[in-house]
Structures are given as C-alpha cells and as structure tokens.
Amino acid sequence: MTADLARDPEAHARPDEDRPASSTPSVPPPPSVPPPPPALEARAITRRCPGALANDAVNFVLREGEVHALLGENGAGKSTLMNILYGMVPPDSGEIWRSGRRVTLRSPSDAIALGIGMVHQHFMLIPGFTVAENVLLGAEITGRFGMLDPRRASAEVRALSERHGLPVDPDARVADLPVGIQQRVEILKALHRKAEVLILDEPTAVLTPQEVGELFTVLRGLKARGTSIVIISHKLKEVRAVADRITVMRAGRVVGETTPAEADEQRLATMMVGREVLLTADRSPAQPGDEVLRVRDLHVRDGQGLPAVRGVSFSVHAGEILGIAGVQGNGQTELAEVLSGLRRPTEGQISLAGRDVTTASPRALIDAGLSHIPEDRQRHGLVASYSVADNLALATWNRPPFAAHGVRDEKAVRARAEALVKTYDMRPPNPDALVANLSGGNQQKVIIARELDRPVTLLLASQPTRGVDVGSIEAIHRAIVAARDSGAAVLLVSAELDEILALSDRVAVMSRGEIAAILDASEATREQLGLLMAGARTTP
Amino acid sequence: MQGALRSGKFPDGHASVSETSARVRRLVEPLTVPVLSVLTALLVGAGVIAAAGGDPLAAYAGLLEGAFGSARALSETAVWTTPYLLAGLGVACAFQGGLFNIGAEGQLALGAVAAAWAGYGLPALLGGTLPAALHVPLTLLCGATAGAAWAAIPGWLKTRTGAHEVINTIMLNYVALNAVSYLLNGPLKDPTPGNVIARTPLIAESARIPVFVDTLRVHWGFPLALALAALVGWGLERTTLGFAIRTVGASPDAARAAGMNVQRTVVLTMAMSGALVGLGGAIEVTALNHRHELGFSQGYGFDAIAVALLGRNHPGGVVLSALLFGAMRNGATRMQYLTQIPADVISVIQALILLFVAADGLVRRLYRLRGGAAPLTLTRGWGG
Amino acid sequence: MGSRRLAFVTLIVAVLVGAAALAGAPRVAAADVVVSMIATTLAVATPLTLGALSGVMCERAGVVNLGIEGMMLSSAFFGWAGALYASAAWGLPPGASLAFGVAMAIVSGGLLGLAHAALSVTFRVDQIIGGTVINLLAVGLTGFLNRQLFFERTGPFGGVVPRSPGVLPRLHLPGLADLPVVGRIFEQQPITLTAILLVVVAHLALFRTRWGLRVRAVGEHPRAAATVGIDVRRLRYESVILGGCLAGLGGAYFTLESVPSFEPLMTNGRGFIALAAMIFGNWTPTGAFAAALVFGAAQALQINLQLFRDQIPPSWSFLQHSSIVGLLPYLLTMLILTGVIGKTTPPAADGKPYDG
DSSP states (O other): OOHHHHHOTTGGGOTTOSSOSSSOTTSOOOOSSSSOOOSEEEEEEEEEETTEEEEEEEEEEEOTTOEEEEEEOTTSSHHHHHHHHTTSSOOSEEEEEETTEEEOOSSHHHHHHTTEEEEOSSOOOOTTSBHHHHHHTTSOOBOGGGBBOHHHHHHHHHHHHHHTTOOOOTTSBGGGSOHHHHHHHHHHHHHHTTOSEEEEESTTTTSOHHHHHHHHHHHHHHHHTTOEEEEEESOHHHHHHHOSEEEEEETTEEEEEEOTTTOOHHHHHHHHHSSOOOSSOOOOOOOOOSEEEEEEEEEEEOTTSOEEEEEEEEEEETTOEEEEEOOTTSSHHHHHHHHTTSSOOSEEEEEETTEEOTTOOHHHHHHTTEEEEOSSIIIIIOOTTSBHHHHHTSTTTTSTTTEETTEEOHHHHHHHHHHHHHHTTOSSOOTTSBGGGSOHHHHHHHHHHHHTSSOOSEEEEESTTTTOOHHHHHHHHHHHHHHHHTTOEEEEEESOHHHHHHHOSEEEEEETTEEEEEEETTTOOHHHHHHHHTTOOOOO | OHHHHHTTOSOOOSTTSOHHHHHHHHHHHHHHHHHHHHHHHHHHHHHHHHHTTOOHHHHHHHHHHHHHSSHHHHHHHHHHHHHHHHHHHHHHHHHHTTOOOTTHHHHHHHHHHHHHHHHHHHHHHTSSOOOHHHHHHHHHHHHHHHHHHHHHHHHHHHHHHOOOHHHHHHHHHHHHHHHHHHHHHTTTSOOOTTOOSSBOOOOOGGGOOOBSSTTSOOBTHHHHHHHHHHHHHHHHHHBHHHHHHHHHHHOHHHHHHTTOOHHHHHHHHHHHHHHHHHHHHHHIIIIIISSOBTTOOOSHHHHHHHHHHHTTTOHHHHHHHHHHHHHHHHHHHHHHHHHOOOTTHHHHHHHHHHHHHHTHHHHHHHTTOOOOOOOOOOOOOOOO | OOHHHHHHHHHHHHHHHHHHHHHHTTTSOHHHHHHHHHHHHHHHTHHHHHHHHHHHHHHHTTOOOTTHHHHHHHHHHHHHHHHHIIIIISOOOHHHHHHHHHHHHHHHHHHHHHHHHIIIIISOOOHHHHHHHHHHHHHHHHHHHHIIIIISTTSTTTTOOOOOOOOOOOEEOTTGGGSTTGGGGGEEOHHHHHHHHHHHHHHHHHHHBHHHHHHHHHHHOHHHHHHTTOOHHHHHHHHHHHHHHHHHHHHHIIIIIIOSSOOTTTTTTHHHHHHHHHHHTTTOHHHHHHHHHHHHHHHHHHHHHHHTGGGSOGGGGGGGSHHHHTTHHHHHHHHHHTTTTOOOOOOTTTTOOOOO
C-alpha cells in the first residue's frame, strides 16, 4: 500500500511544485503523429453482474484536456465503467489504455499511480477525520517510525488548496463541513495525488444550483491547466452546460457520442432512454377539496440532535399535490420521517383529517389513512429477504384479508399479490420472487402497489423515483397523479426539480429546515425555485 | 455473450432445468451445508483424536454404539436430546427475531431452580398436596417463567437503552450462576442433616414427569419437546406474531415503518426464547434429577447456539441437530469407556460443527459448491 | 474520556477502596488496606486491560471481537502447557520456562486472531457468531487437551501433572518501589507492568502513527480507505492478529502470573467484561484502561472481603457468600452498557463485513 510512495519518494518534499516536469514518467513519449493519444480509453470493456451485463463491450475515449460527460439513466452502467477505470472492480474482459499505453488496474492504488483520480457520488471521506487527514490519507506525511506530522500535513493541504483556488480549513473536521465544501475536499484529495484525469460521479446531485455553478467554474479552471475530466450525470441541462463531448450509455452499452452543439435536450433524452420521452407528465388541473394534512410550526431534530426542521407550517388538501422542493439535506428527510411516525417532533402540531397525530405511531398513522413511499426504500419500505407477496402484505399483515384471529391467510396473501403483480406489471411476474433480486424500479412498484392498495387519505411520497429507470418513472408518476385524482391529498418530497414541476399543484421550497416560500406551480419558474433552494427569501 | 453463456456464470434455473429436479434441489439445498459441516467436523475431530494418540475409528465406533447400540442407548440419546432441543429452539427463536441469546446457560439454570422450588415448595405454600395433573404443569410453568423473565431483561434493556443483548445475556449468565450458587448454598439448600452438597431437596412425587418404561430413563418430556418444536414452527410460519418476529429480525426499520411494535416484539421474542430454554431446565429437574444440584448443566446453553445454527434456526432443523448433539454427548461416555479418549473431544467436534456451519463460505469452497444463502447478520453495532 | 465518565470511574474506585478499608478497619490500618487495594486492583485489572486493548485494536479496524474470552482461555492453557513442557520435558530453568510459556500464549492468541480474521474478513461470517465459534472452540479444545495431556494415564506425563515452574516473579521498580507506604503499589509482576506500558504504546500507535490513522480509517469507512489505495483486508488482518496477541498475553496472566495452574473455564467471563471496558472507554486505550481499573477494583474488593470475612457484621452476612460480591463486575458491566454514565460511539464500520 506504500507503492505510490515508493515510486516517488520525494513527492511530498516538493510542496511548491504541483506537477513534476515529466508528469507521466512511466508513459513513453507520444508517437510523432498528432493528435496525442487519449488521456484514458476503455476498449470493449465487459463486466457481468449477477443476471445482467453491467458493461457490454463498452468503448469510451477521454481526450487530453477535455470535459467529457457520460450520460445515462440509473443502471445504465456509467458508474460500473468508471469504477473499472479507477481500479475498484476488475473488468471481465476488455482493455484500458492510458495516454497510449495499455494498463492493468488491480486496485485504486494502480489508478492513483497512473494519475487517475475520482470523486465518488457518495463521498469517500471519513467524517471524524480532519480535512488534512482526509486529503493525505494513503499518502501521509510522516516523520520517524511512521509517526504522523500534523503540522506539516496542515501546511501542505493549505498550500494545495490555495494553489487551486479551493479554499478550505485543513484542520476542520469533515463532519462539520457543508456538502459543497466536502466535495472540494474530495477534489483536493485527487489533486494531491497529482491526478491528470479526474472522474466525477454525479457531482451535482447534492449541490444547490449556485454550488453547481461554482463547481463548473472549478472544473473549467482545472481543464485550463490541462486536466482531463469525466463527469457522470443523468441531468441533461448540466451535461450540456459543462461538457465538450458527451457519451451516452444505455443498458450497459454505449449508444452514441455527441457534443452539446449537436444534440439538444430532447435528443439526448431520446438517446438515453431509447425512445421518445415525455419530459412532462400529462395531467389535468387539481380540484382541491378539504384540508387533509395540517402542519403548524413544526420543529424536528436530526439523528445527531441538531435542528433539522425549524418552524415549518403548511397544509395539503384532498385532491392536490403539494411538492416539497429542496436540495437534499435541508430537513425534508426529517420532515417526512415525522409525518410517517418514524421520528418525533420537538415542537409543533400535525393533524390528519382533523385528528391530532403529532406523536402518533406508524401504526396509528396507517390506520388513519396514511400511505407512505419512504425515501430509503431498502431500509423502511421493504424486507429484502421476503418474497414480493409478503412485502405486499407488510403494512396490513395482521388484518383481513391477510390474517384473522392472529393466524395468517397465506392463500389470500398470494392471491392479492398475483393481482397486484399483474396490475403494476412487475418483473419478474412472480409473487414468490425475493425482493432483493428485483431492480430498483420494480422494488418501488412493490411499495407503491402496497401503499395504494387501501383507501388513501394522505399519500406521502419521498423521492419516489430516485434510482429508478425511466420506464418505471412514468408508471410511478401516473400512479401518484391517479391517487390525487381519486381524492387523496399528496405530499411529494423530491430533490429533482423536474419531478416537482411535472407533478405538483403547489410547490413549497425547503431551505435550511425552513419553508422559504409556497408557490403556485403554474407560476413557479426553475430560476425562482433555484434561488429559493439556495436560501433566498421572497414573499410571493 | 457466447463466452458468457459457455463459462456458465449465469445463474441457472432457466427453462432447461426440469421442474422435478428443481424441487429436489430445493429440498436438498438447505441440507447440503449442514451435512457437509458435520462430516468435515468429524474428519477434523478424527485428526485431533489421532494427534492426541487415539484411534479415531475405534472412537467413532464407540460413539455410535453408545448412542444407538441398544434400547438403553436410544433411551439415553432421547434423554440427552431433550434439553438440547428446547434450548436450541429458544436460541433459534431469538435468531429468527434478529436477537442473539447467548444467555441460555443462565436461563436454563434459573428454570431448573425455579422448577425445583415449585416441585418441593409449592404444595406446602398452597397448604397440603397437589394432584400431579396440576403440580407438573405448574412446576414446568415456573421454570418457563423464570427463563422468560430472565431473558426479557436484556430484551428490555436493548429497546430502552440500546445496550446490545449479546453482552447483557452473557453477563446475566454469570449473575444467574452466582445467584443459583448462592441459593443452593443458602435459602434453597437441602436441609437433610449431614448434607454438604449444594442442592435443593427432592421434589414431590406429584411434580415428577413419568417415564415410559420403568427400566429406561426416557420420559414424557421428550415427546413434549418435539410437540413444542412443531408448535414453534407453526407459530413462526403461520401466525401474525411469528410474521412480526421474523420481520423485526430481518429488518427492524421496515417492521417499524409497517406499523409493527418493534420494542414489544423484541421483548416478547426474548421472553419466548427464555421460556423455551427455562422449560428445558425445568424438564431436567422434573423428569430426570428430581432436584437441582450445582453444576448440573453440561454446557447445554452454549451448545444450544450450535444446535440452532446447525438447524438453520428452523424448528425442524433444530430437532435434527438436537438429536445429533444428544447422540454425540450420550455416545461419548461409551467412547471414553471403550477407548480412554476423553469425552471432551465431543466439545471440540461440536465447536467445529458450529465453525463450519457459520463459515458457510469455507465449506462451499472446500467442496466447490456454488451459490449460497444470504449470511445471517446480527452485528448491528454495540449499544452503550 | 468524558469528564462524566472520568468522575464515575474515580467515584466507583474510591467507594470500592473505601469499602475495603472499612471492612478491614478494626484490624488493619486504613492506609495499608488502601495501598493493598490499589496494588491488587492494578494486578487483577491486567487481563481486563489487555482484553480491552485487544478489543480496541480489532474494533478500531471494524472487526468486532467477541472471541477475546476464548482467546484468553486458550492462551492461558497453551501458555501453561508450554511452561510445563519447557520445565518438565526439556528441563529448562523456571525463568526460561515461564518466558517460553508467555511466548506460547502470545502465539496461540495470535493464531486465534488469525482464525477470527479469516472468518470475519475472508469468509464474512457474522462477527459475533465468529467470536462465539472461537469461544466454544477454546472451551472444547482446552478441556480436551488438559485432560488428555495431564490427566490421562496415556498422556505424556502418565496422568500426573508435573511440577510447575511457578509464576513470574515480582519486579522491584528501582526508586518507586522503595517509597514508604505506597512502594508496594510498584512491586508488580511483568505482565501487569507490560500491560500498562502497552496502553501507552497502543495509544501512540493508533493516534500518532500512519498505521493507526489507516486502521481507524478502515474502521470508519473502509470503502473510502480502499479508494485511496489502502488495503482494507490486510489492515484488518493485522489488527485482529495483533488483538489476538494482546488477548494472548492477557491469557498468560491467568496461569503464569496469577496462579501456577490451569482450570477449565478459568477466565470466567473476563473477556466479555473486557469488551464492556472497551465500550465504556469509548474505544480508546486510555479509556479502556480506566474502565478496566473499575472492574479490577470490584474484584480486589471481593478478594479483600474474603480476607476480612469474619469481621462482616451479622446483618450483612449475605456478603460472606463470595457469589454475591462476585456479582459486582457483571452488574457494573450491565449498568455501563445502559449508557446512563454517558453514551459512547463505536467506529462507524464496526462489525460490518467489507465486500469491496
């Protein structure tokens, strides 16, 4: 694990020198014919996952000094490809070339030694460690006997961050930093390892629109210094804004390569999905009825005991969809947990159909007519080791038709499951299949089928299409709108602005635990919502 | 694609596999690893015996003869199986609910003490004598209740404070053993003049579970344990409570979101587990020893973990593995008599069985088996 | 260690020492009882300290070690057997025999550490079950070998336990041990002194060295460590084997330092109490040491009460039963686990198999 140090024992002794004169000493000089070989190239990469091909003979070329977007739906194989290019998983077959030389990546250290850096979607940072410890981990600055030298480490990281215009306090604990700064630490980690190729996996998922802008500025700066960048995304607008070239993947294969100039959003979406896609859901105007959910001055603390929701008030009426927009981590998760009975509020009132349910248990809420599509479906929505049928009976497992007098009616469970599997077109069409073996989209269908299979007073849908393929997204959106049209009040929590705009009748924007504004969806614009999400205050 | 198909890495179970062979496989598959584990453990055990200077073949022949060689041997195997079965069922119940009850040893001891007390003390307390039809069930109930109460403590502590049940059940073992030692040397000590042994008085005739035949020790506690195994199996599979227990075990978060009362289920699961184990102790007293004496347990409580895991926490499987453990323990005496190999070697073999069952991947690698069940997950962080 | 827990430790130790002084009051000077209590506490805390250090090492790397009890029991046996063989079969002098025994104990602990690492890292067995396997294996193996080697006529010594080389000698720390009154505290045996030294070494290794930083990274977020080229499996193996060696030294205390004999099950739950000490000490070597002292003091009190048994007033006569005072460490453990004395936080990836 000290291979990288062994190769360049003086790497840390030259903090003033970002790149050694010969930046890739192990690579032979480029052939005399221009253009130079690609910075990174995947040739016919194939990787099997249980039951499927995650990458099927994928070719991908990253040119020297470009920003290259890898576009595709969830499950298209983008992350698998990048994990292969970073040495995290080995390909079953295929070749990787780096600046004209064939390389084998047995582990991330091999990739690091070849100047490849990666910023993972879920940050690879240790929350309890300082920024400096995180940046230097694996390439620590040590004195005698492997003893750490915190002071030199701190100075080194400070110098690095100043050199690249990425200001950050080296001695701060990562857990105390906002997400945007944590991402900066991730980028510094790669830069410290002299990355010339930088792979960013869904880097904008956790950022406000303003932070996305800042990130793109940083990326352009790095590009100007000669770094070649891959950015993985499924967001069409961002891809077109930042990329020089775009490679589109679908179902484990590369389906095309294009540029922002050649392809507009509609065209990219079609490439990504393989057919024409409606970017907006088709629905009639809402016909709001009585107030169903009323939330007054709600305060909630998160798992660490810090205030997460700070004085939120709103109400949802029968027959309407209230969308809660906001960047992840602004209190929506805690709000949804409180509304579903999984967490207790510290202050405030919640009433459901006129009854006070402020501290009601999940059981009481289900009995009062709550249907819940939880944000974390693996954790709160499903029992992975159970069959589809048992999962479909989960919320009402102890009452008719699924049970009577404490004894389960397995025939009834199965019969209902067979019907629902058909109605929702679940694949495989088998009620005995284990939920663990279903795709994300089909798992979500199981939850939605279960939650809408009883009279619904309030539907609480948290991030209902996260990690779900486009085909299932359409079905899920239709089901949510249908629930509204049949008279349910719907509270939709989503970090996807497009989803909020496509489904909501009214939009509440959450920022730092507060509702910044509640707007009529027909009047709200993306720009306006973006500003509100970033913390701007307006009085609509 | 061609290469992929030929390399055979795709999961099978496509149309090419006929229905019957699939059904046979479903039946055989769950047995494969346990059976191979037992065989491997016996092989390694043979190595240990040989290394210690014994003759493994003679040893195992003695073991077999001792376990199954005569009516008396069979009777004794049933006698030894009974506590394994009940303690194993208890531990398996807890496992199904995602809880690790390492406290069976203490629950067993308390169940035995409580039953012994009820056996000799209850008639006097209620003023006179009790009919056997009432006294036996009451005595067993006392044992089961003591075990249930003792096991419920770590369950309650877990739901209240998050303290992990593993350390608490172990600690309660020591507390129970110390407390039992105090009781048997103090308040509950057999007052017969001249008695220096730490033991209770003999229980009343009316509290004793009868044997089938006067000449053999096998008693009605054995069929009772088998019936309980069937009941537990049905309960876990078919009742709403069983479904709740399994769901809490598989995913406490999902259970809570589905409106199940996770805290109550955890305490109840531990209590049920302790009740079964305590009953095991009570039956030893009422059917076999007719009193409780210090150090009666042969480590049933710890072996119960192996019994449960070898039986895959399934009541049917637990019956089979309890029979195996009972037969081995029983046969070991004969083996030691015939070959002078210490009966303790059985503990080594039983620990090895647990090792191979737990390290399912090790056995699969040894025998080049494919596939594998999802590993059991109990470690969800410490409390404190 | 938080101030609340530090106060708790001080308070409990003070109460226990005070209780001993009270019990001995009519016969022995309080100062002597206090000094003797402290000296005994340090000695009997040794296996707990080493067991807790073993736990800290393993769990900082993300591997729960429930097998400390079994590791200590096996090492107690193999250390003892090694010393007996060295002195009786090979005729080594007592000092060399004991040193060989200690080495055997450490090696056997390390081997069980290797086994635990293989189970939990390579075979991804649930770590609590893996630890239980080690515990049961240790009970079976030591019981069997003890009988086979020393109590069977067919054994190498013909069924007679050979004369043991005794226990490790007390060391006289120059200067400290010459102090008046308190000098006795510093007259300790080598494993006890080594354990205290190892607390400091473990602290430095975990929090001041590159290796320690990486171990902690692996215990908090193994995937993050892997992405910067750290070999998660290798580090987990290293930590768990090291933890096994520490538990092994702890096992040696029982048969080579405390008493010159082996009894089946003689560790008597010390390995599990050590885990509680580790938890209470918030997974730090120094905190674990402080917690081990609390348990040590409880045990020292038990020993002292035995000495002053006849002085216990009749109304407290149940204290004469050693089994009642013997409950103290176990009940303390449960109290500590409830978190009423302050919650602690395990390493984030503790107990989770790494499949990257």
